[in-house]
Amino acid sequence: MSKLKTILAATIAAAGLITFSSSIYTIDETEQAVVTQMGKAKKIVVGSQTPGQPNDSLAYLLDSVYAARGFDVDVVSRTGIHFKTPFVQSVQKFEDRIMEYDSKPSTVITKDKKSLVIDNYARWIIEDPLKFMNTVRSERGAQSQLDDIIYAAVKQYAGKNNLIELVRSTNNMLDEVPDSTSTEVYDKISVGRQIIMGEITDLCNDLTREKYGIRILDVQIKRAEYLPENKEAVYKDMIQERKRIAQQYESEGEEIKRVMNAQTDREVETITSEGYATAEQINGQGDREATRIYAKAYNVDPKFYSFWRSLEAYKTAYSSGTKMFMTTDSKFNRYLKDAK
Amino acid sequence: MRRFEVGFRTNDAEESDYEEVEVEALMLTGDKNMLKSHFSVQYQVSDPAKFLFNVYDVKATLFDAAEAAHRQIVGDNHTDKTMTYGRAEIEQQTKDLMENIIAKYDMGIDILAIRIQDVDPPTPEVESAFAGVETALKNKDRAYDQARTYANEQIPAARAKAGELINQAEGYKAKVINQAKGDVARFEEIYAEYKRAPAITMERMYIEAMEDFMKRVDKVIIDEDASTFNMLDISKSYKGGGN
Numbered sequence: 001m002s003k004l005k006t007i008l009a010a011t012i013a014a015a016g017l018i019t020f021s022s023s024i025y026t027i028d029e030t031e032q033a034v035v036t037q038m039g040k041a042k043k044i045v046v047g048s049q050t051p052g053q054p055n056d057s058l059a060y061l062l063d064s065v066y067a068a069r070g071f072d073v074d075v076v077s078r079t080g081i082h083f084k085t086p087f088v089q090s091v092q093k094f095e096d097r098i099m100e101y102d103s104k105p106s107t108v109i110t111k112d113k114k115s116l117v118i119d120n121y122a123r124w125i126i127e128d129p130l131k132f133m134n135t136v137r138s139e140r141g142a143q144s145q146l147d148d149i150i151y152a153a154v155k156q157y158a159g160k161n162n163l164i165e166l167v168r169s170t171n172n173m174l175d176e177v178p179d180s181t182s183t184e185v186y187d188k189i190s191v192g193r194q195i196i197m198g199e200i201t202d203l204c205n206d207l208t209r210e211k212y213g214i215r216i217l218d219v220q221i222k223r224a225e226y227l228p229e230n231k232e233a234v235y236k237d238m239i240q241e242r243k244r245i246a247q248q249y250e251s252e253g254e255e256i257k258r259v260m261n262a263q264t265d266r267e268v269e270t271i272t273s274e275g276y277a278t279a280e281q282i283n284g285q286g287d288r289e290a291t292r293i294y295a296k297a298y299n300v301d302p303k304f305y306s307f308w309r310s311l312e313a314y315k316t317a318y319s320s321g322t323k324m325f326m327t328t329d330s331k332f333n334r335y336l337k338d339a340k
Numbered sequence: 341m342r343r344f345e346v347g348f349r350t351n352d353a354e355e356s357d358y359e360e361v362e363v364e365a366l367m368l369t370g371d372k373n374m375l376k377s378h379f380s381v382q383y384q385v386s387d388p389a390k391f392l393f394n395v396y397d398v399k400a401t402l403f404d405a406a407e408a409a410h411r412q413i414v415g416d417n418h419t420d421k422t423m424t425y426g427r428a429e430i431e432q433q434t435k436d437l438m439e440n441i442i443a444k445y446d447m448g449i450d451i452l453a454i455r456i457q458d459v460d461p462p463t464p465e466v467e468s469a470f471a472g473v474e475t476a477l478k479n480k481d482r483a484y485d486q487a488r489t490y491a492n493e494q495i496p497a498a499r500a501k502a503g504e505l506i507n508q509a510e511g512y513k514a515k516v517i518n519q520a521k522g523d524v525a526r527f528e529e530i531y532a533e534y535k536r537a538p539a540i541t542m543e544r545m546y547i548e549a550m551e552d553f554m555k556r557v558d559k560v561i562i563d564e565d566a567s568t569f570n571m572l573d574i575s576k577s578y579k580g581g582g583n
Contacts, residue, residue, distance in 0.1 A: 100359055100400055169412055225367075242466070264490055308531075
C-alpha cells in the first residue's frame with residue numbers, strides 16, 4: 001500500500017515539477033521574448049539597451065501601439081524570471097543585442113557611369129519582437145530582407161551621385177595641394193560619403209521599422225573598390241603621374257644647374273676682366289710715374305740730356321762688327337791728322 | 341588593453357615580420373587612386389556589462405567599424421598625404437570617426453589609439469614609379485650641389501688669378517719706377533759733375549764714349565785728302581776683310 005502511495009506521490013511530484021517548469025522562463029540581458037497562446041501573442045518582453053535598466057519607455061510605447069490596434073498584448077521590460085500559463089502558452093526568444101548584417105560585395109554604377117564594387121555592413125536591432133516574429137520570424141530570416149532593402153538603397157544613391165561623392169566626405173583635400181607640380185584638378189563634392197550613408201541609413205531604417213520591427217543603427221561602406229579591369233587603368237594612371245613628376249624634378253635639377261653655372265661663369269668673367277683692367281691701370285701708373293720722374297730730371301737741362309743720352313746710345317747702339325768709315329775730319333779723329 | 345590588426349597579421353615569431361591581407365589593405369584615395377594601408381587598433385573595456393550584453397559579435401563589429409572609419413578618412417585625402425606626411429593626422433581622424441561610429445552601439449569600449457603600420461603603393465610597378473620620384477628628387481638635389489661645387493671652385497680660382505695679375509702689375513710698376521729713380525740718380529750725379537766744369541766734362545765724356553765705341557766697330561780711317569784711287573784700293577782690301 002505504501003508502495004502505491006510512493007508511486008502516486010512521485011507521479012504527483014513529477015507532474016508538479018513539469019508543470020512548474022513549464023510555467024516559468026527567464027529572460028537575460030541579451031534576450032527579448034514573445035509569449036503566444038494558440039498562435040496569438042499575449043505578452044512581449046522587450047529588451048533594453050542598457051543592461052540592468054528596463055526599457056520602460058519602449059514598453060509603454062509598444063503597449064499603447066498594440067492597444068490602439070485592438071491587440072490584447074501585455075508589454076513589459078524586465079529581465080529575470082517570468083511566469084506564464086504552463087503548456088498553453090509558449091515562449092519564443094529573440095536577440096536583444098545589436099546584430100550584424102554584412103553584405104557580399106556588389107557592383108553599382110554611379111551617375112558618371114563608373115563601376116564600383118561596394119561591400120556594405122549594417123548594424124541593427126530588434127525593436128518590436130512581435131512584429132519581427134510575425135514577419136521575418138527569426139534573425140536568420142532577417143538577413144535576406146535586409147539584403148534587398150539595403151542593396152536597393154545603395155544602388156539608388158550610387159546612381160544619383162558621381163563616383164567621387166561615394167569616396168570623399170569633405171572638400172578639405174582641395175586646400176592641400178601636395179606639390180606644385182600637380183596638374184590635377186580635384187572634383188568638388190556636394191554631398192559626400194558620410195551624408196549619403198546617413199541618408200541611406202534613414203531610408204532603410206524607416207522601411208525596416210515599419211515592416212519588420214527592426215531598427216537599423218547604421219549602414220556603412222566597409223569597402224569600395226574598382227572592378228579588376230578598372231584597377232589596371234588606375235595603376236597605369238598612377239605610374240604615369242609619378243613618371244611625370246620624376247621628369248619634372250629631373251628637368252628642374254638641370255635648369256638649376258644651368259642657371260647657376262651660367263651665373264658662376266659670368267662672375268668669373270667679371271672678376272677676371274676687372275683684374276686685367278686693374279693690372280693695366282697699375283702698369284699705366286708705373287709708366288706714367290717713371291715718365292714723370294725722367295721728365296722732371298731731364299728737363300732741368302734738355303741740351304745736356306740730349307748730349308749725354310746720345311753718348312749712351314753710341315755705347316750700345318752699334319754692335320761689334322759694324323763697319324764704319326771715318327775721315328780725319330771728325331772731331332774724334334782730328335788729332336790723328338795733326339795736334340791742333 | 342586589447343589590440344587587433346587591419347590589413348596585416350603579425351607573425352607570432354617576430355613583431356617586425358607580418359603578412360599582408362590584401363583585401364583589407366587595398367583602398368581608394370581622395371584623388372581616386374589606390375593604396376594599401378595597414379594599421380592596428382588598441383582599445384579597452386570601459387563598461388563590462390555593456391561589453392558583454394549589448395552587441396552580438398563584438399570582434400566583428402569593432403573590425404567593421406575600424407575598416408569603415410579608416411577608409412572614409414583615406415578616401416578624404418590624397419595619395420601623397422596618406423603615404424607621407426599625413427599619417428599622424430589620419431591616425432587621429434580614424435580614431436575619432438571610429439569612436440563616433442561605435443558610440444551608437446554603446447559597446448562599453450574605449451578606443452585608445454589607431455596606429456598605422458605602413459602605407460604602400462598598390463602594386464610593385466606603382467611602387468617603383470614612386471621610388472623613381474625619390475631618385476629624381478635626389479638627382480635634383482645633386483644637380484644643385486654640383487652647381488655649388490662648381491661655383492666654389494671657379495670663383496676663388498678666378499679671384500686668385502686676378503690677384504696674381506694685379507701683383508704682377510704692382511711688381512712691374514715698382515720695377516719701372518725704381519729703374520727711373522736709378523737712372524735719374526745716375527744722371528743727376530753726372531749732371532752735378534758737369535755743372536762744376538761743363539766744357540771739360542763734355543769733352544771728356546765724348547772721348548770716353550768714342551773710345552768705347554771704337555773698340556767695338558771695324559774702322560776704316562780715310563784721310564780726307566785721299567784720292568779716289570786710294571779709296572778703290574781700300575775697298576778691295578776691305579772686301580777681303582780687315583781690321
